[in-house]
Amino acid sequence: MENQSVSLLLELSILTKFGRIKPLCSLLTFMRQARFWGDYIDKKLYDTARKIYLTTGDEHEAGKKDFIEILKVLEGALGEKPYFGGDNFGFGDIALIGFYSWFHAYEVYGNFSIEAECPKLVAWAKMCMKRDSVAKTLPDQHKILEFVKILREKLGLE
Structure with a gap:
């Protein structure tokens, strides 16, 4: 067992010395970040x-405030x-872009502008929409707005 540990440490030392382990560490860091944001x-x-x-009422106002704060964290x-993954469209982008089609409904029922609050995030979403796989x-x-209107009517919120 001790020989295996020494062998592994020696191998890691050599890989580090010649710069071959850095890409692996970068990949692991990237994967952790992607999982975190997802x-x-x-x-x-x-x-x-x-929300x-x-x-309605206080819960609605708190939901709006919290939503905008979350978007600002994401914009940061x-x-x-x-893209969230740097130069490449990745997991974080995939996790968030699905919400973009709901932005209009959030703005209508929240009475705020996401673009005014988080312009970089909206610019990111518009850039993502240029990708065929997203668009x-x-x-x-x-259609999402119409769905939300019908849902609110059924729940007696309209």
Whole structure:
């Protein structure tokens, strides 16, 4: 067992010395970040966004505030990069872009402008929509708005 550890340490030392381990470390870091943002979007954004069109009063106002804060965190994570993964469209982008078709409904029922609050995030979404794989997959934002209106009527919120 000790020989295996020494052998592994020696191999890692050689790989590090010749710069061959850096890409592996970068890949692992990238994968951890992608998982983190995917999880963050899944757990935070969905439930908060629903409060914008499914609640009223204080809960509605708190939902709007929290939603905008989450978007600002995501916009900060995007920074000046074209995609969450840097130069490449990746997992974080995939996790978030599905919400873009809902942005119009959030704005209508939340009475705010996502573009005014998070212009870089909206620019990112518009750039993603230029990708055929995204544009052909997402539902039309006006159909989403109509769906939300019908849902609110059925729930007695209209």
